[in-house]
Amino acid sequence: MQRRVQRDQRDQRDQRAKRLNRVLVCAAAVPVMLVASGCSSDSGSGDSTDKAANAAASASASPSPTVKAAAYGKLPEPCKVLSKKTLKDLVPEGKSGKEGKSDDISTRAGCSWNSLDNNGVKGSQFRWLNVSMLRFESDATRGPADKLAQEYYAKQVEEAQGVEGAKSTKSEPVTDIGDQATAVRYDLKKKEGTFKQQTVVARVENVVVTLDYNGAGLAGDKAPSADDLTKDAKKAAEEAVEAVSEANGAGGKAGDAPSKSPSKSASKPADGASKEPSKEASSSPSKSSSEKPASKS
Missing domain, CATH: 3.40.1000 (Protein Transport Mog1p; Chain A)
Structure with missing residues (x-):
């Protein structure tokens, strides 16, 4: 009878320990997910910034409009x-x-x-x-x-x-x-x-x-x-x-x-x-x- 009680007590302690480990594992997983999510967001922002910079560089590299030069550059007295x-x-x-x-x-x-x-x-x-x-x-x-x-x-x-x-x-x-x-x-x-x-x-x-x-x-x-x-x-x-x-x-x-x-x-x-x-x-x-x-x- 006493041994049965002791086994029940050990089983209960083992179950509580397993539940505690699961909680700790889940808690540790949360910041990892947040960090992964944050990295993904930063990567997207960087891509759009690069695209904007490339577009601006392309625009600045475009030639300025020109007009035909004047034929006459002076007047007589x-x-x-x-x-x-x-x-x-x-x-x-x-x-x-x-x-x-x-x-x-x-x-x-x-x-x-x-x-x-x-x-x-x-x-x-x-x-x-x-x-x-x-x-x-x-x-x-x-x-x-x-x-x-x-x-x-x-x-x-x-x-x-x-x-x-x-x-x-x-x-x-x-x-x-x-x-x-x-x-x-x-x-x-x-x-x-x-x-x-x-x-x-x-x-x-x-x-x-x-x-x-x-x-x-x-x-x-x-x-x-x-x-x-x-x-x-x-x-x-x-x-x-x-x-x-x-x-x-x-x-x-x-x-x-x-x-x-x-x-x-x-x-x-x-x-x-x-x-x-x-x-x-x-x-x-x-x-x-x-x-x-x-x-x-």
Whole structure:
């Protein structure tokens, strides 16, 4: 009887020991599982970080967008774009041209001349001539230089066609000047007389040339022929465009002059070359027929 009791007690102790061992084993297994789970999570995070880094490296290695370089890199001296003969024909009483102020003469430039032929009691003939040039540089954001020049050319033509108070406005394409050209003419009546305005806008590569020429018969003198003025204006514009091309001949391409994009102010004619006669000429007539400055590019 006593032995049976002792065996029962030993069996109970053995069962308790087995249960305790199972608890300890399970408890030890929990942190192992947690560690394994944590390692698995870290591995996934590292993979996504590597993928992001590789994507960023690939993006940075992609080439930056480029645009076609500007064809012309300089402008000619503005007061020398027209020959002495042309100036004698268009502004016979004109003196030396007045060069406009510019913060970068390789980007924008202009020159103006005026003439007042006083015939005493028979009246007088007034003429005013202005040439302005604007050169564009290619820009990765705005686009190639010739495209920017085309946009500015269109604005100049539109502005010439929309002058306030203009009468009998006529426009015509000119096929033999630069890459594209348009001639606009109209009459503008002032207290001194009727002024006949001619504007020729031309583009050659990435340069826009705007030539303004007007005339009036004052103090009783007859008005000049609009056809004659238009013919003279076209001839002068063609000469100015040729001067731009010659200035950018061999060794004169973009890169020989500072590569500077026109600023907002460069979209206007050079100071002193606005579409109006100088103070000397305006002593008889008022401002010329085209008073609006060039629009911003």
